[in-house]
Amino acid sequence: MATELPDDEYLLRQIQEGDSAAFATLVKRHTTKYYNLAFRYMANHESAEDVVQIAFLKLFENPSIWNPKKGVKFTTWFYRIVVNLCLDNKKKYRTVQLPETLEISDGKLNQEEETLAQEAKTLLAFEIASLPDRQKTALILCFYEEMSHKEAAEILAVSIPALQSLLMRAKETLKIKMKEYLRDINE
């Protein structure tokens, strides 16, 4: 018989009572998810890992900062914590780390096309990291984290139409910045 895994809210209550095993379970469950978010925000592997570590340690040090009575899911609340930390540490980790390795070709593209595609990905990572904070957050949460507009709006503390406007502006900016590659790759 499969044992039911404890939910995040239960683990948090355990952490509030000083249970380090519950903290370990929570960390193992969510590290990758929040690392992905932080990386897309900062485009830097080390800083993304640092931010995730700081966020979890803050939670462990003062677990009462999460209040279950506010009715917000832990994952949504912790997204906000990580996003805020990314913003706070933006100046500290200013360097945008561009992808170093080329992906293995699937044989459909020739060398030149592959280089161009890689160049486009590199530039895209840079351009996303360079977007204004709120536009970047909206784009990452909705496109990469596949959050609903309602959830993303809650994290950004804006209305749904405002979030949609941020998303649209982010995409417009990216379309302009990436126009060379959009034409070259697909035409």
Place this chain on the structure above:
Amino acid sequence: MNKDKQLDQLMSTYKVPLVSTGLADRIILAASHVQQRQSIWSWIGRMFEEFKLPLPGYSFASLLTIGFLVGFLAYDYVDINNIEDVYVASIESIDQFLGEDEIFL
């Protein structure tokens, strides 16, 4: 293909490098050296977490009963018709009291 779809396609190719395998363990290890802070309010809150007030009707009736009980027990009956029960100040003490006030005049 329009530019929106092209951009979405390009964006979906942007993959995040894999997280270090030891990151979770590093965080857990770092946490073992961190002292947990407990706010006094959360501690008090937890102490009374299971405490629940009874229904308002019962609370009101209980309070009323306790009030009557305390009132009756604390009541010191004085029969004003019985001169022994009533404290009457002596003439000297009244004069002295009034005399003290007249000094200022």
